[in-house]
Each structure stands twice: as C-alpha cells, then as structure tokens.
Amino acid sequence: MPFQGLILIGQADPKLRPFIYQPMTGHGAMSSQFIFLFFARTANHVWARTYSHAPTGQLVPKLWPFIYQTNDRLKNILQVLGTVPELSDALPLTDDTRMTASVLTSKLYDDLRCDSERENFSKICEEYITCNLPANSSGNLHAIHVISGLLQGPFDVGNRLLNLNGVMQNMITLSASEKELEQIVAVEALILAAAKASHANFITTNGVSLLKDIYKGARSEAVMIRALVGLCKLGSAGGTDYSMRQFAEGSTGKLAKQCRKWLCNTALDSRTRRWAVEGLAYLALDADVKEELVQDGPVLQAMLELSQTSDKTVLYAVVSTLVHCTNSYEQKEHPPEMVELAKCTKQHIPEEHPKDKKEFVVSRVKKLLQAGVVSALVCMVKSDSAVLTDACKELMSRIFLALVEDVCNRGTVVAEGGGKALIPLALGGTDTGRTKAAQALAKIAITADPRIAFPGERVYEVVRPLVALLDPEKSALQNFETLMALTNLASISDGLRKKIVKEKAVPAIENYMFEEHEQIRQAATECMCNLVLHSQVQELFVADGNDRLKLLVLYSGEEDEALARAASGALAMLTASRVELFCHPIGVRGLAIVLNLMNAGKDLAECLVASNLVEILSHLAHLDSCDPERKRVTDAAQACLSKAMDYGLIKPYSYKDGSTLQD
Structure with missing residues (x-):
C-alpha cells in the first residue's frame, strides 16, 4: 500500500527552503519521487493534496533526517497543527490545511519502524506542548490546538499528551471562559478527547454540566454547536448497545433534532454545518435517530450536498453517519453458548435495538438510495484531498457493500456510477476496505452484465481485486461470490480469460475445486469450465504428469448435477479443442x-x-x-x-x- 505524503505549496520562510526539495533514494524508495514539506509563512493561500511515494516502512531512513533531526522540523508541522486562524499572529492557512497536516503526522508516525523512533516522536511533541502550556492565553490555545490535531492524526501520541499534568484541567477551565475563541478551541479538544474511555469518564464527571451550561448560555452558534456535539459524543458512549443509554429517554432525539435543524440552515457557514454532521454521526448509533434521519429528505439532501463542497473535512463525518444508518459497521456475533454463560455469570450482554433488525436496515438502505447516496459517494471517491484517508475509504467500501447486499439495489448502484467508484476503493486503502470493496464488485459482477456494469477497458481492472479476494483466510461467502464473478468474466472474451490467467488465479481456482464445501467446489469447477477455452489453460490439462483431466472425468460422474454438468462441459470443450x-x-x-x-x-x-x-x-x-x-x-x-x-x-x-x- 503506497505511503501517502503531503504537499503544502505556498511561500516559505527562507530558513525552510533547504528541505523543500529532497529526492528520495535508497531503501526501496521510488526514483523521481520527492517529499515536499513547505509551510506558509507569508502566503495568502496554501493548497494541500496527497502525494504517493515509497511504500510504508521504506521511507524513514531518508525522511526523518529532514523532519526532526535537523532544525526541529517536526515542530514546524506542529506549529501548523496549532495554528488558530483567529489570532493575529496566525499562519495564513486554508480550512483543509490543519486536517491535511494531521494526516501527514499520522502517516509519518505509522511509517516509524521501532519503538525508539516512536518514543522520540512523542517526546518532541511533549516538549512542544509543555513549552506552550505555561504561557499566556494564546500559548494555551496553541498547545490545545496541537493536541486536537494529533488526536485526529496519530491518536496514540495525542492520547499520551492528554495525560500530561494539567492538560485536561486546562481544557475544562478554558471551556468555561467568557471568551468565545477560548471556548471554541477547548470544546473542540474535549470532543476529540472523549474518544478514549478514561478521558470520556473524566469529561462526563467534570464537563457534562459545563457543556450543558455552555450550550444554553452561548451567545454564538459557533460555540453552541460545538457544545452540542460534545454532548452528542458523550451520549453515544454506549455505542449500539440499547441497554447502555447515557442520557434520559428522549434526550438523544432532542439533540439530533437540533443538529438536523442547523444542518438544513443554509444561512450558516459550512464549518458550523459540518459540526452538525459530526453530532449526527455520533447520535446515529441510536436506531431511533437513524430512522428519523433517513425519513427526513431535506436533511439527507443537505448532508449529501455538504459533502460535495470544497470543504472536504466533512467527509469522514458524512460517511460515518451513512455507515451507522446502513449498519455496515463491524458487528460481533455472540454464540448462544457464550450468551448463556454470560447470563449465568451475571455479565453484561449487549442488547440490540429493535429498529436495528434486518427489515429496518433494508428499508433505510432503500431510502438512502432514493436520496442519491450513490452519486454523493462517487463524488467523494473522486475528490483529490489528503483528508480522504484510508479509514475514510474503508467506510465508503462498507457503505457500498451494504447498498449492493440486496439484488434489487444493484442496478441503481451501477446506473449511478457505483461500479466505477468501487474499483479504486478495491485497489487501495486498508485491508478491510479493499476486501469490502472487492466483495461489492463481486456481487455486482454476479447479477449484472460485466460489460454494462464496467464498460470498456474498465472491466479488466475488476479482475485483480477479485483474484485478491480468493484467499482461504476470507469467508466462504466471499470466496464463493468471487468464483461466480470470475465465471461471468471468463465467459465474455478471451482477453478477460487471459487477464485472469495473468493474475495467477488458476492455481487458486484449482485449489477450490478440491474444497469440501459443495457450492464452492461447484463454483470453482464452473469457473474452470469457462477458462478452458483459453489456450494456456488447455496446455495445463494436456501436459504430461498431471491429474487435472482425471478430476474432471471423476466430477462428471458425481451425483451433484450442477457439478457434473460443469465438469462434463469442461471436458467437452477440451476434447473439442484438443x-x-x-x-x-x-x-x-x-x-x-x-x-x-x-x-x-x-x-x-x-x-x-x-x-x-x-x-x-x-x-x-x-x-x-x-x-x-x-x-x-x-x-x-x-x-x-x-x-x-x-x-x-x-x-x-x-x-x-x-x-x-x-x-
């Protein structure tokens, strides 16, 4: 998976120019690819976008000497993270710059190869924070803003900084300030800090009443919406467990109603509306909120339109909300025996919300399709932004898989460009994201004509992610659907059969022909039946010293009619050609x-x-x-x-x- 670096293009301080252009060589780094760390000091604009270069783990030897071993360059990145635009001495940054810098720090931290390098990274961040915390009010704001940025990037580092003496207390104190800017910065930090259970408990104990007071007494909507989102996040601490509600009955619905109201108010600036989506993303873990959200057409339309604006920092909140509405998040299945054991030992057993049952999920998915969610997702995939992280892509893959689960929905997904959008998701991102996207591609290729779902040369791009899904570590359903999809592709043209052979799928398909699972064995034999039309596959069968032909003869006499038909069909084509x-x-x-x-x-x-x-x-x-x-x-x-x-x-x-x- 390619390492995603960062380009920040603008005007720089002359002191920073020596490391603006540093070619990457050695340790597997790709030639003619470079790292640009270029921070605005006097520019009016900063443009940010992602840049792919060496794979993760191969970049450190050349990267870090230029980042933190010379002139404390990591601190330059932290300075961008801590920039509060409203202050007079702030760097001139765009709305996306801080989030892009968070992505950069996350990628740099992930690329570290040993504990000593990670410890060095954390110590530099700690020193930077401790130097700013005892300072004046603006210094405190800067330090807390840095922590907020790190909590959105390398979370472990940000979480470690929260444990520093006085940090959490400073946040609580600043959130009670009469100054609007201090309240905004502190409440944003509290929202991000609440992701950790220990910190969430601290905030629940010390900050819930304060957040309520801020929400009720705030003079500006900017402060009010952030306090509301803080309450939303604390209210969703129980997750999808129906028995672990944090607030009184009906309180969550009231919070969601206010978020929907702000989201639909186009008179508000995009940042305020973005926070409204953040609040809905947390609250949408509650099935009652999901049902109300999908039935509110104007709110859905406003959210999807907001995701297509120039402010891409809203993408993660939007896709998180959609994941919750489609129930496509990871769900643990509890065996009945374990449930009975938990009851006997009086352990807590998570309880499913009645409106999270399958019939409700199917209904919500159909309403999202009617609202145009596929077109919005296609636009998100196309967005060229560092904010479109691998985690964000994984959530998109989950949504697409949920949308194509029902056969009746697949035509709509294909018609609105979903098939095309799934290909890059299946080729890049996290392992889970690639798997989910590839499975969605397989489902589409099974029921739709691949030549229509993936027109032109694009149909060839589908082969690689499908072949990657042929893995014994994957579920039986994923392997079965992949084999059926490859069967359809192999029936189209000799070019596609050649592509399947080139991607080294034949050994995997042969392996599944010996599978004990009847349906998988049948699907593999049917796929091989179509592949034997290709000359290279025929050579495998006519070569001396193998039993491939004997296996087909054996399967031709099986009681399983579908298996016998596939094997005899392969024999018929082989004997006709050879x-x-x-x-x-x-x-x-x-x-x-x-x-x-x-x-x-x-x-x-x-x-x-x-x-x-x-x-x-x-x-x-x-x-x-x-x-x-x-x-x-x-x-x-x-x-x-x-x-x-x-x-x-x-x-x-x-x-x-x-x-x-x-x-």
Missing part, C-alpha cells in the same frame, strides 16, 4: 468404455447417440492414422460408429477417401 487428449491412454480407454456401452444394448446406445458424442466420434474416426497411437483412437471410434449403424441409429456416409461414416 484432439490429442484422446491419444492419451485414458482417451483410448474412454473410447473402449463407450464401445462397451454400445455393445451392452440398443437402449444405452440411443442415449449415447442423443448426446454430442457422435460428433466427437465422427471427428476422431477420420483422423490421420499414420501415427500408431492415433490409429488406435480412430479404430476405436470407427468401431463405436459401426455399432451405432448396426442398430440403425445413424446412417452411413461416404467420405472421399472411401471410408463410410454416419450422415
């Missing part, structure tokens, strides 16, 4: 068996003649018999045909060479 198969001893013996069946009686002979076996025998009987091996084949075939003529099942026909066969 006559030399009959020159093999097993081919001669097969003809001997056919002759014995003919001799057994007219009824059996009629069954054989009714099949396409006569055409094969006719072709074999007229082969060039100069080769002794081939002569045995032609003699056996002619004997079978002669017996059929004796029964009057076929009529004689004279070739130019004088040989007589059926009409």
